[in-house]
Amino acid sequence: MAAGSDSQSYARTPALGLRFVVFFVLSIVLLIVDHQQNHLDALRRAIGTALHPLRVVVDAPISAWQWFDETTTNFNDLQLENNRLKAERLLTNARLQRYAALEAENARLRAMLEATSRVRDRVRVAQIMSVNGNPFRHSIVIDKGSRDGVYDGQAILDANGVLGQVIGTGAFSSEGLLISDPDHALPVEVNRNGLRTIARGTGEFDRLDLPFLPNNADIKEGDILVTSGLGGSFPAGYPVAVVESVQRLPAEPFAEVSARPSAALNQVREVMLVWSIAEEPGSEAENE
Amino acid sequence: MSNAFRARRLPVILTIVAAMMLAIVPLPGWAEPFRPDWVAITLIYWCLHMPRYFGVGSAWLVGIVLDVAQGTLLGQHALALSLIAFLTVKFHLQLRVFPLSQMAATVLALLAVYRFVLFWINGVAGVGAPLVAYWGPVLTGTLLWPVADFILRTIPRRRRPSG
Numbered sequence: 001m002a003a004g005s006d007s008q009s010y011a012r013t014p015a016l017g018l019r020f021v022v023f024f025v026l027s028i029v030l031l032i033v034d035h036q037q038n039h040l041d042a043l044r045r046a047i048g049t050a051l052h053p054l055r056v057v058v059d060a061p062i063s064a065w066q067w068f069d070e071t072t073t074n075f076n077d078l079q080l081e082n083n084r085l086k087a088e089r090l091l092t093n094a095r096l097q098r099y100a101a102l103e104a105e106n107a108r109l110r111a112m113l114e115a116t117s118r119v120r121d122r123v124r125v126a127q128i129m130s131v132n133g134n135p136f137r138h139s140i141v142i143d144k145g146s147r148d149g150v151y152d153g154q155a156i157l158d159a160n161g162v163l164g165q166v167i168g169t170g171a172f173s174s175e176g177l178l179i180s181d182p183d184h185a186l187p188v189e190v191n192r193n194g195l196r197t198i199a200r201g202t203g204e205f206d207r208l209d210l211p212f213l214p215n216n217a218d219i220k221e222g223d224i225l226v227t228s229g230l231g232g233s234f235p236a237g238y239p240v241a242v243v244e245s246v247q248r249l250p251a252e253p254f255a256e257v258s259a260r261p262s263a264a265l266n267q268v269r270e271v272m273l274v275w276s277i278a279e280e281p282g283s284e285a286e287n288e
Numbered sequence: 289m290s291n292a293f294r295a296r297r298l299p300v301i302l303t304i305v306a307a308m309m310l311a312i313v314p315l316p317g318w319a320e321p322f323r324p325d326w327v328a329i330t331l332i333y334w335c336l337h338m339p340r341y342f343g344v345g346s347a348w349l350v351g352i353v354l355d356v357a358q359g360t361l362l363g364q365h366a367l368a369l370s371l372i373a374f375l376t377v378k379f380h381l382q383l384r385v386f387p388l389s390q391m392a393a394t395v396l397a398l399l400a401v402y403r404f405v406l407f408w409i410n411g412v413a414g415v416g417a418p419l420v421a422y423w424g425p426v427l428t429g430t431l432l433w434p435v436a437d438f439i440l441r442t443i444p445r446r447r448r449p450s451g
């Protein structure tokens with residue numbers, strides 16, 4: 001065997017080098033095309049859809065464990081949890097009533113000002129199937145895809161605030177980029193005074209940067225940042241982060257401001273997808 | 289021909305799929321920087337033992353799928369994997385007679401090359417990241433090489449009928 005395979009493999013050596021060069025060039029071309037333009041999205045989507053069964057299999061033990069955990073919880077615990085949830089629901093309902101009144105008032109005031117009223121949002125719950133293994137890219141895969149009307153650029157929320165946005169859709173699952181990814185920037189405004197700025201991801205789950213605020217900007221610790229809706233892809237008015245530190249540096253043109261995201265970026269499994277009613281679900285939205 | 293061909297390919301494909309699943313399985317946050325490059329390790333093994341059926345081209349295809357799975361630029365993992373496949377296939381005759389310790393050192397070098405290519409492409413594309421954070425998987429991958437080698441050896445491979 002040795003002699004045969006030796007002579008053959010030596011004979012193949014130049015072909016091997018040639019083949020490597022071909023694939024090397026092919027990779028470089030793909031990299032450049034993928035980096036510059038979005039022409040390869042269809043290919044990415046096709047492979048992503050093909051990968052869906054794999055994701056389901058990977059997710060199965062975790063889902064099974066959750067199911068097992070739920071079904072084996074004893075009666076007492078369930079009752080306790082039920083009571084707690086009922087109390088929580090009552091509280092939330094009370095808060096919602098106030099919110100409904102406020103919304104009605106807001107609509108009335110806007111009508112008086114003859115301004116267009118804010119659109120209502122439709123929300124749907126999705127499960128996170130996997131998180132990105134690459135520690136420098138904060139992205140997740142969720143179990144709703146273009147079949148469910150998910151579109152590129154759609155906002156993803158959790159119970160406390162904005163989580164990220166959809167950057168690629170497959171038929172059954174889609175990829176979302178978290179607001180903490182270094183490549184992600186999000187137009188926000190300070191809830192207190194309407195000051196507009198950009199919140200940029202830092203690569204850390206518990207910190208966002210606000211790099212474009214001048215030293216004399218009216219911002220302080222504890223200010224709540226909400227989406228301004230000006231980027232076009234996020235609905236306005238959802239909480240994003242709370243300002244954590246403000247450092248005014250006299251020598252620099254901009255202050256150093258960092259904020260802590262309201263959403264639990266690395267803890268949730270359920271997320272919410274938002275459709276603004278004005279937009280048709282499934283229509284191609286502008287990606288910012 | 290095609291039957292024997294398929295019989296040889298099947299375990300390779302199954303193990304690559306398994307490695308791909310290990311690459312996307314969610315890990316707790318502290319373990320994430322140490323996730324071994326399962327796909328790269330499996331690929332080194334097959335390039336070493338079946339260089340005629342598994343080489344640069346297959347590695348490239350696997351890399352493209354891995355790029356989609358991990359959401360990186362298309363071609364990034366493909367380039368890195370085809371490079372280490374090329375190196376392994378090129379030197380497979382020498383590497384096959386290496387004792388385990390020496391082979392582990394080679395795997396360390398190959399994984400370092402793999403990680404460096406990923407780092408380099410990230411740098412060119414403007415995805416900043418500290419260089420230090422790239423070496424965790426290289427270490428865990430090397431430490432796991434004997435285990436992976438042992439497990440993959442238990443997979444029956446049909447010898448060439450002519451011997």
